[in-house]
Amino acid sequence: MIEKTRVSANFSSVPVVLLLGLLSLPLVLIYAYLxxxxxxxxxxxxxxxxxxxxxxxxxxxxTKPGKPNIWxxxxxxxxxxxxxxxxxLLVSSxxxxxxxxxxxxxxxxxxxxxxxxxxxxxxxxxxAIFIVLQYLGLYNSLLGVILVKAAIDLxxxxxxxxxxxxxxxxxxxxxxxxxxxxxxTVWRRLVLPQIRPAVMALGLFSFLSGWSEFILPQxxxxxxxxxxxxVYLASLIADDNNFDFAxxxxxxxxxVIPVLILYVFFQKHLMNIYGGGTKG
Amino acid sequence: xRTSRTLGLIMIAPAAIMILLFFLMPxxxxxxxxxxxxxxxxxxxxxxxxxTQAAVNRLTTDMPELAAAISEPRFVIDGEGVAAxxxxxxxxxxxxxxxxxxxxxxxxxxxxxxxxxxALKDRPSTREVKRISDLFNRSVLNTRFETREALLESLRKLxxxxxxxxxxxxxxxxxxxxxxxxxxxxxxxxxxxxAQVFLNTAFYVAVTLLLFNVGYALFLAVTTHYMTASTASIxxxxxxxxxxxxxxxxxxxxxxxxWDNGFLSLFMGQFGYPAKNYLLDNARDAWxxxxxxxxxxxxxxxxxxxSSAIKAIPETQFHASEMDGASRWQQIRYIILPQxxxxxxxxxxxxxxxxxxxxxxxxxSTRGGPGRATEVWSLAAYHTAxxxxxxxxxxxxxxxxxxxxxVIGVILSLIYLRxxxxxTLISKPLIxx
Numbered sequence: 001m002i003e004k005t006r007v008s009a010n011f012s013s014v015p016v017v018l019l020l021g022l023l024s025l026p027l028v029l030i031y032a033y034l035x036x037x038x039x040x041x042x043x044x045x046x047x048x049x050x051x052x053x054x055x056x057x058x059x060x061x062x063t064k065p066g067k068p069n070i071w072x073x074x075x076x077x078x079x080x081x082x083x084x085x086x087x088x089l090l091v092s093s094x095x096x097x098x099x100x101x102x103x104x105x106x107x108x109x110x111x112x113x114x115x116x117x118x119x120x121x122x123x124x125x126x127x128a129i130f131i132v133l134q135y136l137g138l139y140n141s142l143l144g145v146i147l148v149k150a151a152i153d154l155x156x157x158x159x160x161x162x163x164x165x166x167x168x169x170x171x172x173x174x175x176x177x178x179x180x181x182x183x184x185t186v187w188r189r190l191v192l193p194q195i196r197p198a199v200m201a202l203g204l205f206s207f208l209s210g211w212s213e214f215i216l217p218q219x220x221x222x223x224x225x226x227x228x229x230x231v232y233l234a235s236l237i238a239d240d241n242n243f244d245f246a247x248x249x250x251x252x253x254x255x256v257i258p259v260l261i262l263y264v265f266f267q268k269h270l271m272n273i274y275g276g277g278t279k280g
Numbered sequence: 281x282r283t284s285r286t287l288g289l290i291m292i293a294p295a296a297i298m299i300l301l302f303f304l305m306p307x308x309x310x311x312x313x314x315x316x317x318x319x320x321x322x323x324x325x326x327x328x329x330x331x332t333q334a335a336v337n338r339l340t341t342d343m344p345e346l347a348a349a350i351s352e353p354r355f356v357i358d359g360e361g362v363a364a365x366x367x368x369x370x371x372x373x374x375x376x377x378x379x380x381x382x383x384x385x386x387x388x389x390x391x392x393x394x395x396x397x398x399a400l401k402d403r404p405s406t407r408e409v410k411r412i413s414d415l416f417n418r419s420v421l422n423t424r425f426e427t428r429e430a431l432l433e434s435l436r437k438l439x440x441x442x443x444x445x446x447x448x449x450x451x452x453x454x455x456x457x458x459x460x461x462x463x464x465x466x467x468x469x470x471x472x473x474x475a476q477v478f479l480n481t482a483f484y485v486a487v488t489l490l491l492f493n494v495g496y497a498l499f500l501a502v503t504t505h506y507m508t509a510s511t512a513s514i515x516x517x518x519x520x521x522x523x524x525x526x527x528x529x530x531x532x533x534x535x536x537x538x539w540d541n542g543f544l545s546l547f548m549g550q551f552g553y554p555a556k557n558y559l560l561d562n563a564r565d566a567w568x569x570x571x572x573x574x575x576x577x578x579x580x581x582x583x584x585x586x587s588s589a590i591k592a593i594p595e596t597q598f599h600a601s602e603m604d605g606a607s608r609w610q611q612i613r614y615i616i617l618p619q620x621x622x623x624x625x626x627x628x629x630x631x632x633x634x635x636x637x638x639x640x641x642x643x644x645s646t647r648g649g650p651g652r653a654t655e656v657w658s659l660a661a662y663h664t665a666x667x668x669x670x671x672x673x674x675x676x677x678x679x680x681x682x683x684x685x686x687v688i689g690v691i692l693s694l695i696y697l698r699x700x701x702x703x704t705l706i707s708k709p710l711i712x713x
Binding site: 102131 | 302515535543678
């Protein structure tokens with residue numbers, strides 16, 4: 001990376017840091033309070049916490065009446081997210097290679113189609129998908145919503161993988177062919193290891209995208225047995241009888257921890273992908 | 281190469297099938313459903329023919345006499361009724377006489393039927409007359425027929441001699457399933473509610489885009505450019521948080537900020553202001569927060585794209601300008617902004633589409649409220665088809681509304697495929713010519 005400080009050596013960077021720091025303060029504040037409120041109580045009308053408590057985390061060991069068990073929900077979320085990640089990685093690493101390197105009929109057409117779909121307001125399809133799943137009998141099942149979510153994220157995956165395959169030098173493959181390997185072996189043993197960072201980035205992105213997904217499970221699989229964390233949390237918040245921000249926040253922190261861990265460790269990968277842009 | 285071709289087809293098949301089934305098919309079906317009046321009331325599979333009071337009312341507008349005739353009870357002396365009468369174990373002569381003298385007769389009202397029954401030789405009591413006449417009540421009102429033929433056959437038996445137009449009208453009025461229609465688009469075109477939602481959407485997209493997705497993103501990119509690399513990466517990480525955070529918890533934090541027992545109320549309470557719900561108390565505040573919370577998410581993409589574009593500007597240009605005594609503002613105005621022309625256009629185009637389609641945040645925060653003040657197009661489609669308070673989910677109308685977005689989406693994406701050479705921009709958005 002180029003060292004940017006030299007560029008503006010004549011100017012002090014203090015004013016911009018102060019300005020941006022001030023603007024970032026509200027954001028930092030609401031994130032800080034997200035954590036503070038889950039482990040403390042404040043006196044009424046006060047913003048400063050007065051005592052330490054773990055009572056807001058009681059949802060971990062007691063199931064609330066009318067709500068599914070938190071561990072079942074967490075398990076569902078893990079299954080949902082990991083299957084989606086696996087499917088997207090497998091399917092798009094194959095399809096991306098074909099679009100980048102192999103000679104198949106209608107390749108250009110498929111590529112253009114994927115590009116249009118990638119930029120597509122996919123949530124608008126949810127009405128049709130809802131009806132399709134009801135016809136297929138996959139409504140209110142994890143399988144149905146997994147297939148839908150994976151399919152919706154596929155165009156981006158294929159697109160990214162194709163781009164990364166394009167950067168792999170042809171010479172590697174030619175060497176493999178000359179040595180008598182089949183095209184499949186070449187892909188599996190020579191090309192795939194070359195794009196390991198891309199597989200990482202896509203896997204990370206798919207995991208985060210699946211973990212955060214709300215509207216698809218909410219509409220397509222709202223049942224108690226197949227609920228995921230986002231739907232669970234939303235249903236807690238929507239319940240006006242037990243409005244308790246501290247508990248909501250505790251569930252929220254429980255839900256957001258895996259995301260934050262991944263974010264801290266793989267920030268650079270994510271910057272690259274989100275710079276490509278995928279949502280509003 | 282034959283082998284590579286077969287291999288290629290096998291390897292691309294899973295992707296093709298999944299996209300076809302769960303992506304392309306819904307697009308086509310959205311178009312198909314938009315031409316129907318599917319709703320909870322009609323169901324999604326085929327319907328039946330049901331003569332209800334509502335159906336009769338529908339028929340009344342076109343054919344009042346026929347509707348009145350159908351809704352009246354009909355009394356038919358038929359074998360079935362006589363058999364039922366025998367089973368009642370009244371005087372046996374009632375049944376025998378009705379069978380021999382009156383079989384096949386049709387009466388237009390209960391009074392006429394009861395006059396005949398009363399005239400039977402064995403003189404049934406008034407209570408018996410009523411019981412007997414009930415057995416011959418063959419009114420079609422509140423009966424259900426699986427097919428159109430069954431309905432018309434039953435009407436014919438009751439003595440209705442219907443012309444083809446009348447048959448058509450009766451079948452149409454009593455059908456409970458969905459039918460093809462272009463009404464959805466007429467509703468979208470004519471209803472003032474839709475116009476209001478359209479204006480809301482235009483306002484929301486334009487303001488969020490201008491202020492945050494482009495404006496604030498540019499501000500972030502330029503300010504972080506003038507910092508040391510490590511400071512800059514901290515700020516970028518902070519401003520990427522809203523995008524990384526799952527939407528449900530992100531909105532929860534904003535609710536905590538704005539709710540009547542939340543942060544803002546407590547904070548303002550220190551200065552004597554009464555607690556209130558800042559998110560939902562009036563339309564202006566609702567819009568303010570809707571734009572703010574969406575803008576915070578939206579700013580990060582622009583920030584990253586613009587940052588990497590600024591990074592690609594040759595450093596010598598900055599050095600040269602500093603030698604010439606350019607101020608920081610002049611650097612921004614004459615070096616950075618002109619070279620960000622294409623990235624800005626790209627982000628504008630891309631985020632227009634994203635904003636048009638995004639409704640998670642609004643659904644979770646204001647639900648389109650207060651009233652319908654922050655209802656945007658995609659949210660309205662969702663409310664129409666999948667979640668509303670009246671309970672009748674209008675899939676057809678919702679699909680038509682979604683189709684409008686689909687069409688806009690396809691047009692916009694085709695445009696930027698063409699104009700921005702999307703393929704090169706997506707991997708490194710630095711195309712300058």
